Amino acid sequence: MTESIENKIYNSLKRRKNGTIFFASDFSHLGTGPTVNKALERLANSEKILRLSKGIYCKPKIETELGLGLLHPPLEEIAEAIAKRDKSRIMPTGCYALNRLGLSTQVPMNVVYYTDGTPRRIRIYNGRGILFQRVAPKRLAFKNKLSALLTFALQELGKGNVAGWQVKRIREILSQVPQETIIDDYTLMPDWIRTLIKNCYAELS
Numbered sequence: 001m002t003e004s005i006e007n008k009i010y011n012s013l014k015r016r017k018n019g020t021i022f023f024a025s026d027f028s029h030l031g032t033g034p035t036v037n038k039a040l041e042r043l044a045n046s047e048k049i050l051r052l053s054k055g056i057y058c059k060p061k062i063e064t065e066l067g068l069g070l071l072h073p074p075l076e077e078i079a080e081a082i083a084k085r086d087k088s089r090i091m092p093t094g095c096y097a098l099n100r101l102g103l104s105t106q107v108p109m110n111v112v113y114y115t116d117g118t119p120r121r122i123r124i125y126n127g128r129g130i131l132f133q134r135v136a137p138k139r140l141a142f143k144n145k146l147s148a149l150l151t152f153a154l155q156e157l158g159k160g161n162v163a164g165w166q167v168k169r170i171r172e173i174l175s176q177v178p179q180e181t182i183i184d185d186y187t188l189m190p191d192w193i194r195t196l197i198k199n200c201y202a203e204l205s
Contacts, residue, residue, distance in 0.1 A: 004039070005027070005030045005031050005035060005036060005039040006039040006042055006043060008027075008030055009027055009030065009036075009039055009040065009043065010043060010048055010049075012027075013048075013049065013059050016059055017059070018059055018060060018061040018062070019058065019059065019060075019061035019071070019073055020058065020059045021052070021056065021057070021058050021073055021077060021078055021081040022057055022058070022059070023055055023056055023057070023081075023085060024036055024037055024040055024055040024056075024057070025055065025085070027039075027040075037055075040057060044057065047060070048060075050070070050072070052072070052073070052078060052124055052125065053122050053123055053124050053125075056078065056081075056082075056122070058072075058073055061073075072124075072125055075111045075124060075128060075130055076092075076111070078122075078124065078130060079111065079113055079130050079132075082122070082130075082132075083113075083115065083117065086117045086118065087117075088115050088116055088117025088118070089115065089116050089117070089137075089140045090113040090114065090115045090117070090132065090140075091113060091114050091115075091140055091142075091145070091148045091149070091152065092111065092112070092113055092149060092152065093112050093113065093114050093133070093152040093153075093155075093156065094108070094112040094152070094156050095108040095112075095156065096108050096111040096112055096113075097149050097152045097153035097156060098153045098156055098157070100149060100153075101149060101150065101153050101169070101170075101173065102169055102173075103153055103157075103166050103169055103170070109127060109128050109129070110128065110129045110130070110131055111129075111130055111131070112130075112131045112133060113130065113131070113132050113133070114132075114133055114134075114135045114139060114140060114152065115132045115133065115134055115135070115140075116134065116135070116137045116140055117132065117134070118132065118134070119132055119133055119134040120132050138188070139188075141188060142185045142188055143182075143184050143185055144177075144181055144182045144184075144185055146173070146177055146182060147182040147185035147188070147189070148185070150170065150173075150193070150197065151185075151188070151189050151190075151193055154193045154196070155190070155193070159190075159192045162196065167196070167200065170196070170197070170200050171200045171203060171204060174197065174200050174201060174204065175204055179201045182197075186198075
């Protein structure tokens with residue numbers, strides 16, 4: 001008896017870790033788009049997999065120790081999985097970049113990434129979403145991810161709007177990162193951000 005597409009998908013997922021994100025396109029070799037989508041829909045309805053968004057799924061991860069139950073993957077993991085699939089670069093920006101660095105306590109409902117790939121907005125769960133904004137490749141040419149994250153976070157605040165406690169937090173971050181590792185990225189930063197970071201390093205020396 002021929003094994004159904006649904007069973008083929010489910011059996012292949014057994015070898016993957018709980019929490020693994022995957023896409024409908026991963027199984028295009030098993031059948032037509034509508035057929036694969038229907039098989040995934042049935043697996044999601046039976047709670048064998050978790051549907052995150054159109055064409056995006058996750059192998060369920062259950063937390064039992066604290067009784068949290070079903071865990072959704074962080075938006076960051078979903079965004080990185082999409083970027084890996086699309087072979088594109090991404091970098092957090094806006095309020096999300098500020099939160100990642102501890103420069104804001106605000107947790108945005110929607111995370112924003114710069115990308116050199118396809119611009120799109122993806123609705124995930126509980127009203128949350130991911131926005132990919134396409135930018136010129138030069139904006140993602142940073143060699144050090146921290147350099148890019150600091151630049152985009154500070155641009156969100158704007159020149160003259162960086163509070164004293166935020167400068168202190170930046171110093172704390174930079175104290176763990178040798179200046180030599182980000183010096184090549186200075187040319188990609190606006191003058192005022194480059195000056196702020198250099199001053200932080202000067203105060204650490």
